[in-house]
Amino acid sequence: MTGWLSSFFGRRRYFAGSIALFTIASFFCGSSHTLAELVFWRILQGIGGGALLSTSQAVLFEVFPRSEYGTAMAIFGMGVMVGPTLGPTFGGWITDTLSWPWIFYINLPFGALAFMLTLTYLRDSRFAQRVQRVDWLGLFLLAAGIGALQTMLEHGERNDWFSSREIVALAALSGTALVSFVLHELRTDHPVIDLRILKNLSFAAGVTFAGALGACLYATVFVLPVYLQQLQGFSANQTGLVILPGALASAFTMAFVGRLQERVSPRLLVSLGACLFTLAMWQWSHFTTLSGGRDFFWPLIVRGVGLGLVFVPLTNLAISGLSMDRIPAGTGLFNLTRQLGGSIGIALSATLLPRFTTQARAVLADHVTRSSQVAWERLTATTQSMIARGTPPGLAETKALRVIDLAVTRQATMLAFTKIFLLFGFAFLIALPLLLFMKRRSGAAAGGSVAH
Structure with missing residues (x-):
């Protein structure tokens, strides 16, 4: 929805307002005294933060010439990929050193600075098309479909999935609402999300690949801390320090890959990154209950380099074929798919971990x-x-x-982690054929598309 909201409110006001909402909600999250208060302000924080990623990408794609997309996305990608990985490190340190409210209060100075910089430097898009009316039906169907899907994914494992009437109802609501949303958006003249851009085969393939990336990325980000804290007995701070080298490896890789893709095929870089990710998951599958810090270092470095090679070229391959007026909708849909893939990956790993543990325990x-x-x-x-x-x-x-008995359960859990590492490692490789449908637009061609 970020593309539609940017057109409706104006990109500058929408982006600045989102930053302000995120910052204010962060303060009240830290000041919450009950769980209900915290959940309420976290929802508002999510509404504000949801605009930042896609709108930032749209701004970069408009401000930078197409010949410099690689460099722009490399700088941007360093924050997108490294931030979630560094979060456990600093979050664990803040929690251990201060207290949990400070993981929200730390956002306040950065939010205030971002708000002032946005009002000073950001301008409305030259390519935005003014929204003539609000598609209330589309908004309702999208909110109902995505909301029900997210709730189903979060509660599914806890409620034993489709043996629960609640999960069945959520699945039916989600499916009905999303199918109705797609049919409605394809027919209306002023859609909330312009699904017609999926007619661009390169973009459609890129969005699908982004879903696979999100599933594998977030699933492994979710599972590794569980392994480290449950079987290794690491604290939150120690877990963050273990993950830190991989984040730095992603950052350094992205710093070079923006320039590198001008001379090397982006599809080759994505393929190499996916292979390195799978290699890292194979290395992770050799972790044991006796593994130590040195055993984690290089596999995390390999994974970080692999992800660094994937993110920037994949984004450029998917978005570069879109005209300027469709890039905001494209970046929004691209990021939505990656986030939904991440939710599915986390739900799948949370479901498979106890099941694999039960199976392995029975064998042992x-x-x-x-x-x-x-x-x-x-x-x-x-x-x-x-x-x-x-x-x-x-x-x-x-x-x-x-x-x-505890030793058997511990080893069974370790075997379950091993299976999950391998599963998501090889799942990423299955998405590689999608690269055959993605083509990088040349500068001339792209420019002609914009001029036209």
Whole structure:
């Protein structure tokens, strides 16, 4: 909706207002005394923050000539890709050092500065088409469809998915609303989201690839901290420090890839990045319950470099074929798809983790019985150790069985993480054929499209 809202309110007022809303909501989030208050202000914070990403991209695509899109998106992408990765590092440090409200208060000076800079330097788009009327039906269908889908994805694993009437109802509401939204938007003269831009095959393929990128990126961002804190016993701050090298690797890669894609095919860069991401996930699959900081360093570096190679060329491949007046709608749809892909990836990983753990535990338990010589020796040794520490013999064996049960569950959970790492690693490769439908527009061609 960012493209439509920019046209309706004017890009300058919409962007500045979104920053102001995000900043004010951040203050009240930190000042909240109840969960209901926090949820309310987080919703408003999300409404304000939702405009920033797509509108910023649209501004860059308009301000920079097409020959410099790579450099512009490289600088922009450093923040987009590195920010969510650095968040756990600084968030963990702030939480451990100060208190949780400060993870919201830290936004205030940056928000105030961004607000002043926006009013000083940002101008309305030269290519914006004035919105003649508000598509209230489209707005309602979009809000209902996306809202129901997000709620379903967040509550699905907790409610055992489609065995729950609530999830079935949300799925039906989401499907009905989104299908109706698509049909309505294709027929109306003033759509909230101009879905007709999907007729551009290169853009449609890029949007689909963005969904796969979001699923794999956010799923692994979600799963890794769970592994580090649940099996390794890391604190929030320690987890952030482990993730930090990968974020820096993404930043350094993006700093070079903007210029590099002027000489190297963007499709080749995206392919190389996807292969490096899969290699990193294969390396992650070799993590164990005994892995340490050195074991995490290089696999995270490889993943960071891979993602750095993907983001900038993919964005340029998808957007470069659009005319200037359609770029705001294009960037909004591109980012929406990536975010929805991320929600699906997180929901899928949250669902598969306990299921894979249950399956692995069942297999391991079949080999940990009293008839197993190794298991019997382990049980005996653990029991004797507890007796030596003063535990009564009858209670010692019960505690020893509990220790072995916990060890089996721990290893089963580790095997589940291994499967998830490999699953999302190879899932990214499946999206690579979409690159065949993406073509980079030449400067002349692109300029002709704009002139026309």
